[in-house]
């Protein structure tokens with residue numbers, strides 16, 4: 001009898017079959033689905049439920065605030081060669097990464113040595129081997145049934161602290177990989193369902209919150225064991241052959257869904273979208289002298305929808321690496337992209353299938369998206385930051401394609417920003433803690449093709465948007481919520497507006513000193529976060545506030561009004577009510593407070609809304625009236641940007657004069673035409689300003705220099721567009 | 731395959747379809763005649779007679795005009811060959827200093843004008859704000875979509891257009907003309 005091919009051989013054979021037939025595993029038909037569609041569907045739901053059971057078990061076992069309160073974790077079931085078959089709820093940014101990790105273990109020959117046995121635990125968090133950033137611990141366990149490797153269980157949790165140079169898990173300040181903390185580089189970390197003792201010892205000595213990190217490890221393990229034991233029951237019931245066949249069919253089925261969705265709901269052609277992201281660190285508290293700089297990232301997307309309804313994505317023009325934690329490996333970028341793709345294109349059976357329907361062109365070597373060939377020690381401390389912005393572009397480009405085909409109910413405008421709040425210091429329980437709050441996991445959702453977005457109910461990296469309970473967060477961290485409010489006018493201005501964001505207002509309480517790290521996981525603070533779609537105005541930049549060494553205790557003792565919200569942009573509440581030795585009412589993020597914050601210090605941490613779509617003067621007047629009366633927009637915006645004529649009866653009683661507004665809007669159209677100039681006229685002047693580098697910050701110039709150097713064809717097109725000399729350098 | 735009434739699709743587009751009916755559309759299998767119904771609705775809403783080949787945005791359409799394929803606004807304004815970025819034929823208003831940005835973004839909302847500029851593209855015919863871009867100086871405008879119309883009609887819809895046109899970006903040809911004349 002021939003021996004079974006190795007997993008490495010099977011993986012190569014599947015790749016060849018896909019190349020040859022265009023179908024995963026060479027499955028030109030879905031035999032199990034066709035012969036027994038009921039069982040096929042039922043088993044899919046059973047397997048999905050198994051993953052969700054693992055999520056519940058794992059999050060509860062973990063105890064860390066991020067997993068237990070935020071559910072910011074994920075479990076998945078994979079084919080023997082690593083493809084994700086189905087996944088739990090949670091951070092769906094990860095199935096691609098987990099699938100690639102298992103394939104990587106196979107390709108590296110681990111089947112021969114150290115072998116894949118039941119109870120073995122393998123782990124990777126190392127970006128050099130496909131991890132995204134070190135706080136995301138990706139783990140997997142082989143599942144053998146009667147000796148045969150039939151599946152893998154996998155999991156990821158985002159740990160509180162991974163021993164980075166700076167406490168916490170949003171390593172935006174890491175100057176290089178040596179600041180990225182503890183790495184598990186494609187390691188076997190346990191067997192017989194137990195971690196090795198030395199695994200615990202490393203975590204104990206090299207992370208700042210070992211109990212939570214080890215709690216997460218136990219959570220991942222508990223979930224994976226749950227998957228394995230329940231899978232055995234399913235195999236007993238439905239037979240091994242059925243499970244092995246159907247598992248692969250689910251993946252191919254999902255690939256077909258993604259392709260057919262593009263073909264029936266999108267349009268072939270070339271679509272482009274630019275995006276930019278700032279990281280202004282000059283003059284701030286940094287870790288290395290090389291970081292006393294301001295950076296701007298170029299994150300362009302060019303997507304080609306091919307005649308066969310496959311999709312090609314290009315990052316031609318991406319700017320260079322940065323001496324911060326915001327570089328990402330191409331493997332991680334591509335894997336992470338499955339998240340956006342699963343939200344907007346291939347979501348019927350969420351698994352690895354759709355990844356086979358797209359191709360990501362290798363990003364320019366030496367760019368933030370492909371750092372290691374030229375800058376081997378580039379940090380990926382918060383590699384998500386640029387990745388989520390690129391994912392947002394995917395929403396928008398597909399939104400445009402769905403609109404063209406008439407499927408307005410499938411559209412979304414772009415996202416806004418992801419700005420994190422992390423604390424490191426002594427808690428009210430007298431223990432040291434470094435932990436994220438969950439505020440950022442609840443942005444406004446993008447405007448839809450037929451309605452406004454939802455307020456504070458959406459997150460680009462997880463469909464389980466959840467900012468956690470204030471009372472629970474107060475239990476973990478020495479902060480008290482003085483407010484958690486919908487932020488008026490935070491969803492851009494358009495016909496349909498983005499869902500609004502919210503602002504958390506915290507008072508520090510119960511500590512001997514704690515750092516507030518206003519972190520970048522995709523924030524923008526110098527530039528507008530995105531374009532407006534179809535003529536809408538984009539949301540504003542992220543500008544948090546804080547006050548250190550304040551009069552808040554005196555205000556409380558005197559029973560005077562406290563601060564509960566941001567207030568108007570030109571008359572911030574914090575400057576009206578609080579006096580302090582150190583105050584920033586519109587700080588440029590990201591930053592770490594220069595000194596540890598003390599009791600009665602105040603933070604206003606805004607979490608952004610999302611983008612609008614459509615010309616603001618076409619927004620339904622009655623919707624604006626409702627927003628006015630809920631306090632969700634201001635009279636200034638209603639009048640000056642939406643062109644309404646408004647009467648105010650009392651504080652929350654506005655009446656819109658619809659007929660007068662219609663006249664006013666006609667007038668605005670005429671004013672716009674009078675004020676604007678033909679593009680060609682502007683172009684002729686603008687090109688001379690570009691040539692003179694007029695009013696262009698050094699961060700902008702540096703970005704253009706690297707983009708053009710790393711992608712010469714991109715540079716040529718830019719020069720040709722402005723009719724600049726071939727040898728022009730910014 | 732589901733099918734929906736044209737009147738309901740119109741309401742959906744306008745954002746006035748009641749939520750349960752909207753949900754029904756979201757949850758149902760997609761209607762295969764949506765594109766045709768959408769074009770029909772749009773054709774009734776525009777002021778021009780030429781046949782819409784593709785809606786580019788809710789305001790702009792690629793239409794067939796005397797054998798040429800051009801971009802037109804709802805109001806009828808002609809932006810020229812669809813293979814050249816229509817923005818080149820648009821009016822533009824750029825906010826690149828604090829005074830002009832401050833009309834939209836107040837106080838702490840203000841972006842840094844040496845990092846970014848706000849470009850508003852205005853239809854010369856009707857004064858609609860068609861797109862808004864926030865970009866650093868030096869960035870060419872996004873050419874959002876160059877469709878492969880012939881593949882779409884012949885291979886995806888199974889009804890080839892009477893003539894075929896090479897789908898290539900002509901934007902830089904216009905720029906070359908401008909710089910030759912400058």
Ligand SMILES: [Zn+2]
Pocket residue numbers: 803804805806807853854855856857858
């Ligand atoms: Zn017009």
